[in-house]
Amino acid sequence: MTHAHALPDPGDLDGWLTWAAQQLEPLDLTVDLLHRVGENGQRKRDGTSPLAPAQTPGQDQWSEAVISFREQTGWDKDETGGLSKTWHPSRGFYVVVRAGDDSTGLFGTCPTPETGLRTVLRDLIDEVPRTVPLFEVTGAGRHIPSSTEPPALWLFMFSFRDGVVYSELSRPAERVEDKITKYHQRIPLPPLPYTYADTSVIITPDDDLDAGPDIDVQPI
Structure with a gap:
């Protein structure tokens, strides 16, 4: 399931x-923020040394994506339990x-993390209620899980294919072995769209690309 509301036409990007x-608004997240997470992760992967x-590329990509998400949101990190x-x-x-x-980022699919579900994540999905959790509306209009429900697990997944970063934020509901089979x-x-640019050398509009540095060469 994707959402009870009518789904958009994939051909209508606006x-x-x-x-x-x-x-995303009830979750205090934006499309731009999540796009940057996926883009920053891919850029880190592309910058990995061929040696x-x-x-390393996959590990660096994932680590940079986590860092980017935390830096942009300012939310609390939790590294307990190996997750x-x-x-x-x-x-x-x-x-x-x-x-x-x-299949990440496409409608009508049921994506799973590229490396499958590890033990801790499998256990967390097994604890997810089989029905859609109830939500309460705060005074600020935010939707939060009912106090009778456990904290909700959201997966942010990203995938680079054919020059494009695909991504989604989704709530898994069920799994079979190491594959997610249903989403709330x-x-x-x-x-x-994504193109790798080497940012190790940053050129500003004021740089004179035709003139090299003024170097005083002395005989040895």
Whole structure:
């Protein structure tokens, strides 16, 4: 399930953007913020040295995405139990960041983290109520889980395919083995075109690209 409201037309990017923003607003998140998380992670991966160990690009990508999410939200981090969680200030839900499979960010699919579900994440999904949790509306108009419900688990997944970063924020409901088989809610984000740019050297408009540095060369 994605959401009870009418889904946007994937061909209408403006409509999709509006829909996604509406879904994220009660969670104090924005499309731009989540797009930056996926983009920053991919940029970190692309900047990995070709001499690095094989697992380094994926590890660096995931780590940078988690850092980016936490820096932008300012929410509390939680590293207990072998799982990196980031808690909303209400403590009503938390977000876990993962690289997703090739169905991430597409409507009508059931994506799963690229590496499958590890033990801690499997256990958390098994604890998720099988029905859609009730929500209460705060004075500020925010929707928070009812006090009788456990904190909600949200997965932010991202996937780079064919020059595009696909991503989504979704609430898993059920799993079979290491695959998610059902969601309470999915919020696929509009695809983000991406081109890697080496930012190790930053050129400003005032730089004179035709003139080299003034170097005084002395004989040895």
